[in-house]
Amino acid sequence: MNIRGKIILSVVLIGIVAGGLGTTAYLIFREAPATIDPNNISFLALGDSYTIGESVPTSDSWPFQLRDLATNRDLNITKMDIIAKTGWTSHDLLQNVLTTQVNSTYDIVALLIGVNDQFQGILPEIYESNFTILLNFASSLTYGYQNVIIISIPDYSLSPAICGCAKIITQQEIDALNQINRHASSQMGTRYVDITRITRYEGLDSSMYADDQLHFSGKMYDLWAQEILETIETMVMKKI
Numbered sequence: 634m635n636i637r638g639k640i641i642l643s644v645v646l647i648g649i650v651a652g653g654l655g656t657t658a659y660l661i662f663r664e665a666p667a668t669i670d671p672n673n674i675s676f677l678a679l680g681d682s683y684t685i686g687e688s689v690p691t692s693d694s695w696p697f698q699l700r701d702l703a704t705n706r707d708l709n710i711t712k713m714d715i716i717a718k719t720g721w722t723s724h725d726l727l728q729n730v731l732t733t734q735v736n737s738t739y740d741i742v743a744l745l746i747g748v749n750d751q752f753q754g755i756l757p758e759i760y761e762s763n764f765t766i767l768l769n770f771a772s773s774l775t776y777g778y779q780n781v782i783i784i785s786i787p788d789y790s791l792s793p794a795i796c797g798c799a800k801i802i803t804q805q806e807i808d809a810l811n812q813i814n815r816h817a818s819s820q821m822g823t824r825y826v827d828i829t830r831i832t833r834y835e836g837l838d839s840s841m842y843a844d845d846q847l848h849f850s851g852k853m854y855d856l857w858a859q860e861i862l863e864t865i866e867t868m869v870m871k872k873i
Contacts, residue, residue, distance in 0.1 A: 669740045669869045674703070675712035677737070677774060679726060679767070680745040683787060684717035686854060688843035693851025696743075698858040699865075706862065708869060712737070722749040723763035730770055741865060742771045745784035747814065751806045761813045768817055781823040782864055784857075785811045787849070788829050791836035794847040804833075824864050828857045 678684050678696045686694025700710045714737065716730060723746050744767060750760045772778045789795065790803035811829060818825040832853070835841050841853040 671869050672709045674710045675739045676710050677739040677742045678715045680717040681721040682719035684745055687719045687848045688845045689851050695854040695857045698855050699861055702858050702862050723760050727763050727767050739775050741780055742775045743782040744771050747786040747810045751810055757809055760810055764814055778821040778823045783814055783818045783823050783825050785827045785829045787832040792842050792847050826860050826864050831856050
């Protein structure tokens with residue numbers, strides 16, 4: 634892992650046992666630079682199918698739409714990396730990032746994970762444990778928690794693929810997990826972008842879904858990208 638900037642804390646050795654995962658992570662915390670250069674922003678997106686844009690072209694995924702929208706607002710995301718895979722739970726993402734060497738430090742790291750925890754019925758307390766470790770790890774890849782964006786879990790229950798009482802149960806379970814990640818965001822001082830409300834408002838429109846009738850379309854991801862971009866603008870302007 635490359636070190637950019639001054640190390641303000643000692644290397645922290647964390648023993649992790651979460652969801653059956655036993656490993657060790659070395660977290661290096663760096664002092665945030667005085668500015669984020671609007672002409673040279675590096676961005677890492679951590680997540681699952683919603684991050685890679687399952688069932689839509691890569692260019693329609695929210696990270697790549699974010700990059701294009703940013704250009705129109707005089708923000709240049711020159712480095713865009715994604716660590717995500719369809720079907721990943723918080724445990725799967727955690728296992729991947731802790732066993733893969735990340736050779737960069739990013740200006741901004743975004744974290745969106747949890748829908749597969751809900752779908753697979755993983756206990757909220759396990760999600761909370763995994764998410765806390767992921768958040769700590771994300772902060773070590775940038776300049777502290779203030780450079781991390783947590784994105785809420787979207788609600789897919791209004792999609793044509795979900796029927797009857799499953800819609801209400803899905804909504805309740807997603808709300809429970811979002812309470813966990815929102816609380817973590819508040820406790821650690823990260824940015825938080827609530828896209829769940831967008832999926833519940835716009836989700837009644839069939840054009841918001843991909844051909845598989847379950848994942849979202851590029852039209853929905855565009856709305857997410859706009860919300861995330863507003864947060865990035867605030868982060869950049871605050872530091873200028």
